[in-house]
Amino acid sequence: xxxxxxxxxxxxxxxxxxxxxxxxxxxxxxxxxxxxxxxxxxxxx
Amino acid sequence: xxxxxxxxxxxxxxxxxxxxxxxxxxxxxxxxxxxxxxxxxxxxxxxxxxxxxxxxxxxxxxxxxxxxxxxxxxxxxxxxxxxxxxxxxxxxxxxxxxxxxxxxxxxxxxxxxxxxxxxxxxxxxxxxxxxxxxxxxxxxxxxxxxxxxxxxxxxxxxxxxxxxxxxxxxxxxxxxxxxxxxxxxxxxxxxxxxxxxxxxxxxxxxxxxxxxxxxxxxxxxxxxxxxxxxxxxxxxxxxxxxxxxxxxxxxxxxxxxxxxxxxxxxxxxxxxxxxxxxxxxxxxxxxxxxxxxxxxxxxxxxxxxxxxxxxxxxxxxxxxxxxxxxxxxxxxxxxxxxxxxxxxxxxxxxxxxxxxxxxxxxxxxxxxxxxxxxxxxxxxxxxxxxxxxxxxxxxxxxxxxxxxxxxxxxxxxxxxxxxxxxxxxxxxxxxxxxxxxxxxx
Numbered sequence: 001x002x003x004x005x006x007x008x009x010x011x012x013x014x015x016x017x018x019x020x021x022x023x024x025x026x027x028x029x030x031x032x033x034x035x036x037x038x039x040x041x042x043x044x045x
Numbered sequence: 046x047x048x049x050x051x052x053x054x055x056x057x058x059x060x061x062x063x064x065x066x067x068x069x070x071x072x073x074x075x076x077x078x079x080x081x082x083x084x085x086x087x088x089x090x091x092x093x094x095x096x097x098x099x100x101x102x103x104x105x106x107x108x109x110x111x112x113x114x115x116x117x118x119x120x121x122x123x124x125x126x127x128x129x130x131x132x133x134x135x136x137x138x139x140x141x142x143x144x145x146x147x148x149x150x151x152x153x154x155x156x157x158x159x160x161x162x163x164x165x166x167x168x169x170x171x172x173x174x175x176x177x178x179x180x181x182x183x184x185x186x187x188x189x190x191x192x193x194x195x196x197x198x199x200x201x202x203x204x205x206x207x208x209x210x211x212x213x214x215x216x217x218x219x220x221x222x223x224x225x226x227x228x229x230x231x232x233x234x235x236x237x238x239x240x241x242x243x244x245x246x247x248x249x250x251x252x253x254x255x256x257x258x259x260x261x262x263x264x265x266x267x268x269x270x271x272x273x274x275x276x277x278x279x280x281x282x283x284x285x286x287x288x289x290x291x292x293x294x295x296x297x298x299x300x301x302x303x304x305x306x307x308x309x310x311x312x313x314x315x316x317x318x319x320x321x322x323x324x325x326x327x328x329x330x331x332x333x334x335x336x337x338x339x340x341x342x343x344x345x346x347x348x349x350x351x352x353x354x355x356x357x358x359x360x361x362x363x364x365x366x367x368x369x370x371x372x373x374x375x376x377x378x379x380x381x382x383x384x385x386x387x388x389x390x391x392x393x394x395x396x397x398x399x400x401x402x403x404x405x406x407x408x409x410x411x412x413x414x415x416x417x418x419x420x421x422x423x424x425x426x427x428x429x430x431x432x433x434x435x436x437x438x439x440x441x442x443x444x445x446x447x448x449x450x451x452x453x454x455x456x457x458x459x460x461x462x463x464x465x466x467x468x469x470x471x472x473x474x475x476x477x478x479x480x481x482x483x484x485x486x
Contacts, residue, residue, distance in 0.1 A: 020205030031324030
């Protein structure tokens with residue numbers, strides 16, 4: 001039980017941090033002449 | 046004994062100390078949002094009137110100054126109240142500040158933005174910055190550098206999350222008009238409150254006398270570890286405190302100067318596109334984040350004084366190399382060199398609490414750290430101003446834009462040399478400053 005709680009605690013922080021790092025990597029791609037993956041278009045409102 | 050009191054957070058026997066890093070990072074990755082405040086500048090400038098980009102940016106400067114001041118003023122209260130109450134106060138101020146900022150946008154009152162995001166939010170930054178760091182150091186006396194590196198890495202990560210999150214929210218709620226930033230601030234306040242309260246709920250302090258299994262304090266500075274205890278009121282009267290103040294101020298000034306100007310700098314020096322320049326900024330953010338953890342962890346092996354010598358010597362050598370990379374026309378070399386420089390800037394931030402602990406003990410290290418952070422506030426003003434003014438003056442004097450930054454780089458070498466000298470002068474704190482058994486705790 002304690003291990004599961006500990007795992008949840010670490011997931012709580014690694015998911016947003018991982019998302020932030022992914023966003024920065026995407027942003028840095030043009031520096032190396034690589035096109036970042038195109039974001040999916042937003043649905044029409 | 047209330048749920049918020051320090052006593053209520055004392056860990057029971059068998060508590061796993063690896064619960065504490067997520068608690069600390071959960072707070073730091075929220076307040077680190079301050080680094081990405083610039084994403085609000087353009088949308089808020091569209092409100093017109095006095096809402097120019099420069100005026101909106103003042104809220105960021107106020108927040109950073111308040112970070113330093115509140116950390117210095119409330120440091121003793123933080124040590125006395127314990128991490129849970131402090132994290133809760135930090136969440137109330139930081140998230141409350143965001144909500145006031147949203148109201149300021151709705152009412153188009155610039156002064157209210159300064160009060161909300163700058164003053165109230167800034168107090169939240171100061172409280173939230175020092176409490177988790179000092180708690181982690183108490184849990185990891187065997188690896189204090191790694192412990193502070195983890196927390197302060199979270200602060201760097203906050204910028205990586207806060208920027209894109211705000212942009213996505215603004216895009217979803219009205220784009221560039223006032224509704225976008227306003228809704229973004231409200232939703233972010235809610236998300237950050239949940240994360241910070243999660244941190245406050247799971248944080249614990251070690252019981253008095255606790256130490257990791259199998260770990261034996263080793264002799265440092267000729268004294269057994271744990272015997273050096275200097276109070277905050279005494280610490281700032283020692284030369285060591287002010288030498289470290291100079292060390293931090295020089296390290297931060299040198300790094301922040303490049304960070305603040307990274308995009309125009311690479312465009313001027315190498316004629317890259319704005320998209321590639323934004324990519325350079327993204328890369329520096331990752332280097333800043335990684336450096337906080339890696340360099341600070343390395344300091345557990347090399348010692349704090351040794352690692353700062355590396356930051357200053359290697360940093361100065363790399364800064365001196367930057368004009369050469371421009372002369373060679375090599376973007377790749379420039380990126381490699383600046384990436385290492387910024388990683389050491391992050392490392393300098395993350396290592397300093399452990400350096401304080403080595404010198405003054407862990408008794409009131411959070412409060413001492415709070416007072417030292419005023420060096421960061423000072424550097425946040427000096428660094429960008431130096432780079433801005435010198436490069437602008439050079440351009441005005443007819444120096445080609447690609448060479449306008451060279452003097453700045455040599456100035457950074459000078460700042461880092463000053464930092465190196467201050468670091469080399471650091472000696473163990475004289476025993477006359479140590480807390481005696483008869484002193485009131």
